[in-house]
Amino acid sequence: MYVWEILFLNIIKKLDREIWPQLEFDKIRQRSRILVIDDDGFPYEELFRTERYTIFVWDDVKNVGELENGSFDIILLDINGIGKKISNTEGLGILEHIKKTNPMQMVIAMTNKTWGVDAATFFSLADERLNKSEDFIIYKQKIDQLLKKKFSKEYYIEKLNLELKTNGYNEKYIKKLFERSLMKGKIDYFISKIDILDEPKMKLIINIVNTAISIYTIINKFGG
Amino acid sequence: MLFEPIFPFYDDNEKQINGEYIYVPEICIKCNHKICLGITDGKLKTCGNGLNYITINGIRCFGFIVYPFIAQNRAISKVYQSNKSNVIYKYLVVNYLYSINNKQKQLNRQIEEEKNQIINQYIKSKEYKNDFFINLKEEINKQMSFAHDYRQLNSSIIQNINILLAKKYGNSNIDIIIDKAEEYEKAIYYTAKLLDERLNATLFLIRPELLKRQEEYTTFRFHSLVWKLYRIYYPQFKKKDLHIHFHGQSEMNIYGNSGAISIIPQTFIDNAQKYAPIGSDINIFFEDKDDGVLFSVESWGPEILESEENSIFNFMFRGERAKKVSNGMGHGLFLSQYIATEHLGSLVNFSQDTTRKHKDNTYATRFYIFIPNRCKQSF
Numbered sequence: 084m085y086v087w088e089i090l091f092l093n094i095i096k097k098l099d100r101e102i103w104p105q106l107e108f109d110k111i112r113q114r115s116r117i118l119v120i121d122d123d124g125f126p127y128e129e130l131f132r133t134e135r136y137t138i139f140v141w142d143d144v145k146n147v148g149e150l151e152n153g154s155f156d157i158i159l160l161d162i163n164g165i166g167k168k169i170s171n172t173e174g175l176g177i178l179e180h181i182k183k184t185n186p187m188q189m190v191i192a193m194t195n196k197t198w199g200v201d202a203a204t205f206f207s208l209a210d211e212r213l214n215k216s217e218d219f220i221i222y223k224q225k226i227d228q229l230l231k232k233k234f235s236k237e238y239y240i241e242k243l244n245l246e247l248k249t250n251g252y253n254e255k256y257i258k259k260l261f262e263r264s265l266m267k268g269k270i271d272y273f274i275s276k277i278d279i280l281d282e283p284k285m286k287l288i289i290n291i292v293n294t295a296i297s298i299y300t301i302i303n304k305f306g307g
Numbered sequence: 308m309l310f311e312p313i314f315p316f317y318d319d320n321e322k323q324i325n326g327e328y329i330y331v332p333e334i335c336i337k338c339n340h341k342i343c344l345g346i347t348d349g350k351l352k353t354c355g356n357g358l359n360y361i362t363i364n365g366i367r368c369f370g371f372i373v374y375p376f377i378a379q380n381r382a383i384s385k386v387y388q389s390n391k392s393n394v395i396y397k398y399l400v401v402n403y404l405y406s407i408n409n410k411q412k413q414l415n416r417q418i419e420e421e422k423n424q425i426i427n428q429y430i431k432s433k434e435y436k437n438d439f440f441i442n443l444k445e446e447i448n449k450q451m452s453f454a455h456d457y458r459q460l461n462s463s464i465i466q467n468i469n470i471l472l473a474k475k476y477g478n479s480n481i482d483i484i485i486d487k488a489e490e491y492e493k494a495i496y497y498t499a500k501l502l503d504e505r506l507n508a509t510l511f512l513i514r515p516e517l518l519k520r521q522e523e524y525t526t527f528r529f530h531s532l533v534w535k536l537y538r539i540y541y542p543q544f545k546k547k548d549l550h551i552h553f554h555g556q557s558e559m560n561i562y563g564n565s566g567a568i569s570i571i572p573q574t575f576i577d578n579a580q581k582y583a584p585i586g587s588d589i590n591i592f593f594e595d596k597d598d599g600v601l602f603s604v605e606s607w608g609p610e611i612l613e614s615e616e617n618s619i620f621n622f623m624f625r626g627e628r629a630k631k632v633s634n635g636m637g638h639g640l641f642l643s644q645y646i647a648t649e650h651l652g653s654l655v656n657f658s659q660d661t662t663r664k665h666k667d668n669t670y671a672t673r674f675y676i677f678i679p680n681r682c683k684q685s686f
Contacts (some may be wrong), residue, residue, distance in 0.1 A: 123459075130373035130473050130660040195458045206522040216503045219469040220481050 102262050105234040106302050108227070111234050112136060115303060118155040120144060120177070120201050121193065122164035127219050134223065144169055144177060151184040153294065159213070159228050160190045162205050175205045186287050187242075187294040191230050234302065236261075239295040244280065246288055250279055264292055265299045313403065314368035319474060326368070332390045335370045343369035351400070357383030358393070362409055373397050454513065458506050464499045468492065482538070494544065500539045508570045512642055518650050523555055523564045529600050529678055530557040530593060532565060533572045537591075548586045557593040557600045561681030567646050571655065572602060575674045576637035579606035581633045584667040599679040607669035609657050620644040620655065628668070640653065643676070653677045 111118050112135060117141045119125040131138045144150065145183040148201035149210045150158065158181065162174035170176020174192075181188050195216070206212050211225055232238045243257050273292050315331040317406040321344060323331045334356050335343075343352075343360035344367060345426045351373065372387060372394045387394070396630060400439050421490035474488045485493060512540055537551065544551055560570070579589045583606045591603040609628035611619060640655065647655045656675045663671040 126463070126470055130470060130478060133473075134478060182367070195462055216458070216465045216499075218472055218481050219478065223478070231401065 115156040119159040121161040315370040317367040555593040573606035582608040603675040605673040607665040608672035
């Protein structure tokens with residue numbers, strides 16, 4: 084490899100870092116908010132607090148608005164015994180509602196592996212699943228993985244590629260649009276450059292870019 | 308009746324019936340003790356009146372006198388004198404018993420052959436899979452609630468022992484924590500984990516349709532899965548002073564239902580530790596092939612009789628020798644074979660080397676399974 088090629092690659096890497104600076108995991112953890120909704124409580128709550136996670140435990144859905152507006156980075160949701168006042172299908176109904184109003188909300192489905200009729204849909208809608216009998220370390224690993232994912236640029240680009248490739252947009256173009264939208268800090272630029280008639284899909288894309296912009300703003304605020 | 312009733316015998320209502328050659332003696336009609344109604348386990352016995360009786364294939368024969376006999380007192384001698392027509396030579400009795408036994412064996416063989424024929428036909432038709440689950444589903448589903456309750460309780464134990472261990476030894480890797488833990492803490496942790504694995508197997512037995520759920524599919528390393536089982540079973544190995552040897556390793560990623568697949572190595576390991584004699588070796592083999600992993604567990608186990616070879620994968624079947632060594636339900640290999648055929652598209656196999664014998668009448672026994680890197684996606 085020539086010297087100029089190495090220099091060029093370094094410049095590209097530096098630019099990339101500037102567009103989306105790497106945030107240390109400690110900082111991600113400090114600012115993250117995790118919510119557990121389980122009528123049986125969450126025994127690992129204290130251990131998460133000791134590890135300096137900000138964790139909230141609800142024995143039932145207390146504020147639907149907070150579930151919709153992305154107040155929490157990760158929600159751990161039980162399938163049974165919660166949200167009875169809101170949905171007949173309990174945990175499944177809550178999950179469907181969250182994913183409908185805020186598709187980018189990360190949800191971990193918690194279960195005791197009873198596998199009722201609704202369980203299949205419940206697990207397919209969730210981003211991850213955890214058995215209640217898992218060790219604390221496994222819970223921590225899964226949550227850390229999702230947090231890292233949420234704070235990485237690639238996660239959003241991958242989501243956009245998945246949605247837009249069927250509409251004929253190539254990966255390079257999507258990446259360029261995405262980065263420019265981040266720099267401008269506005270969704271309008273991204274929307275003006277793509278032409279999609281499918282309304283639900285458009286809503287999802289707006290949700291992806293908006294979430295990415297808000298994460299990008301946090302990262303820049305906390306510093307890379 | 309299987310044989311000619313030459314002796315007097317009791318019918319199902321305990322009524323005395325005359326034999327073909329020997330009739331019910333007067334003394335037996337008047338007898339109040341009726342000791343001959345008791346079971347004799349095929350042994351010839353003598354009643355207080357000096358008459359012989361025996362139970363053959365559940366039929367209670369009585370009222371005959373085997374010659375030669377020894378009259379222990381005058382009264383018995385009198386009985387002999389007045390019942391001379393009931394005397395029969397001992398060699399005739401022996402021949403008679405021998406022929407009955409042979410007839411019984413022949414009949415048993417015939418029944419066994421017919422039974423096997425019907426079973427084989429049934430297995431070939433593959434209807435058993437549906438029939439088995441349909442017939443037992445309702446009953447099994449009733450048990451489901453218990454399994455669910457146990458799982459919830461067990462989760463609570465696991466979570467709380469985790470908290471206890473983390474508070475005492477820090478939140479590092481679970482292996483490191485367990486190393487530092489006290490024996491009683493380890494015991495609680497591993498017992499709960501073992502119960503969790505067993506409940507997992509029970510749930511697949513109750514709900515076999517779970518195998519078909521695409522959302523249960525994950526990518527995982529089979530080696531890690533077996534290693535996890537080894538850790539869980541470690542206290543059991545230690546208790547019996549079993550020496551575990553790993554041979555080879557698998558780097559391959561498997562795409563499939565890990566919860567279901569883990570039941571196969573769990574059954575192999577569980578059986579090995581259950582039947583292996585104290586202080587013996589268990590060998591665990593991995594071999595990566597182009598399209599999957601060949602996994603096997605070799606240990607010293609009870610003899611699997613030739614007649615049992617086709618049955619050991621049947622539901623609730625337990626080998627005669629195995630029954631004597633340990634308790635069990637006999638569903639582990641059945642469930643493993645079901646998962647192997649329905650999910651992996653392969654078969655659980657076994658081999659037993661009867662020339663390699665160890666203590667406690669155990670033989671080198673090896674169970675094999677091939678785990679493909681991509682499991683079946685629809686059934």
